[in-house]
Amino acid sequence: MIELKDVVYCRLGTTDLEGAKWYAVNILGLEIAGYRPGAIYFKSDDRQHTLCYFEGNPEDQTTGFEIGSADDLNRAGATLDKLGHAVHYGSREECELRHVAAFIGFKDPMGNQIEFVLRPDTTAKAYHGTRDAGITGFSHVGLCSNDLERDEKFWTQVCNARVSDRIGDAPLMRLGTIHHSIALFPFHKPGIQHINHQVGGTDDIQRSFNFVRENQVNVTFGPGRHPTSSAEFLYFTGPEGMTFEYSSGVVEIHDEPLWRDRQFHFEPKGFCKWGSAPNIAAFKD
Numbered sequence: 001m002i003e004l005k006d007v008v009y010c011r012l013g014t015t016d017l018e019g020a021k022w023y024a025v026n027i028l029g030l031e032i033a034g035y036r037p038g039a040i041y042f043k044s045d046d047r048q049h050t051l052c053y054f055e056g057n058p059e060d061q062t063t064g065f066e067i068g069s070a071d072d073l074n075r076a077g078a079t080l081d082k083l084g085h086a087v088h089y090g091s092r093e094e095c096e097l098r099h100v101a102a103f104i105g106f107k108d109p110m111g112n113q114i115e116f117v118l119r120p121d122t123t124a125k126a127y128h129g130t131r132d133a134g135i136t137g138f139s140h141v142g143l144c145s146n147d148l149e150r151d152e153k154f155w156t157q158v159c160n161a162r163v164s165d166r167i168g169d170a171p172l173m174r175l176g177t178i179h180h181s182i183a184l185f186p187f188h189k190p191g192i193q194h195i196n197h198q199v200g201g202t203d204d205i206q207r208s209f210n211f212v213r214e215n216q217v218n219v220t221f222g223p224g225r226h227p228t229s230s231a232e233f234l235y236f237t238g239p240e241g242m243t244f245e246y247s248s249g250v251v252e253i254h255d256e257p258l259w260r261d262r263q264f265h266f267e268p269k270g271f272c273k274w275g276s277a278p279n280i281a282a283f284k285d
């Protein structure tokens with residue numbers, strides 16, 4: 001079993017790095033953590049960075065997950081190798097670019113690009129966004145899947161994710177106590193379906209709803225409240241069509257042995273208690 005601790009970053013290719021930077025700072029409310037040739041790093045919490053935009057193909061999207069120890073990382077590499085995944089061991093330069101001690105890269109059964117990383121950098125410097133979006137941190141990703149049963153098995157049987165709830169056949173899976181760190185989303189192509197940042201509360205959600213609309217940003221869902229995680233949410237479109245989400249009030253699961261996953265209808269009520277309907281077509285391509 002591959003023991004993952006948390007989701008730690010997303011790396012997104014873009015054909016317009018300056019445009020992506022403008023959006024990340026002025027709309028999303030992230031803080032610039034640093035620059036490398038052809039890449040910009042963004043901070044949303046105590047971690048050195050939680051998002052990196054780099055010059056490249058917008059379909060080049062990677063999600064990083066933290067693993068506990070060097071032994072765990074080597075064991076994970078061997079396990080993935082045995083299962084037929086081509087495993088790339090990060091070079092020193094690649095590790096420096098990610099601000100991690102070591103990592104392995106591979107594709108999950110869907111073809112999503114995944115990195116398991118060791119000791120990602122944390123900084124002593126708190127996050128300060130220039131726009132007051134109320135962000136408290138990067139929290140979860142939605143990953144595309146064209147075979148939910150296969151991909152749920154990978155994350156829960158090869159790795160240590162646990163299903164908290166399902167919407168239709170799509171599982172919301174936790175790695176720690178947060179209701180979900182990974183949500184699978186039915187889609188025919190691999191990629192990141194959405195990137196979630198937590199915000200402080202209802203005021204932040206509502207203020208951002210007005211802010212993004214005033215700035216001609218496409219709102220794809222919300223404001224609403226998820227019946228699964230209890231979180232209030234707002235989904236909107238970012239550079240290269242990526243969906244970003246703010247949410248607040250996600251439930252934590254501390255009674256691990258007692259929690260039983262629940263089943264919710266796929267749409268519309270499984271997604272929102274308040275009656276907001278997701279624009280599924282706008283979520284991807």
Ligand SMILES: [Fe+2]
Nearest residue numbers: 183194196245
């Ligand atoms: Fe989400």
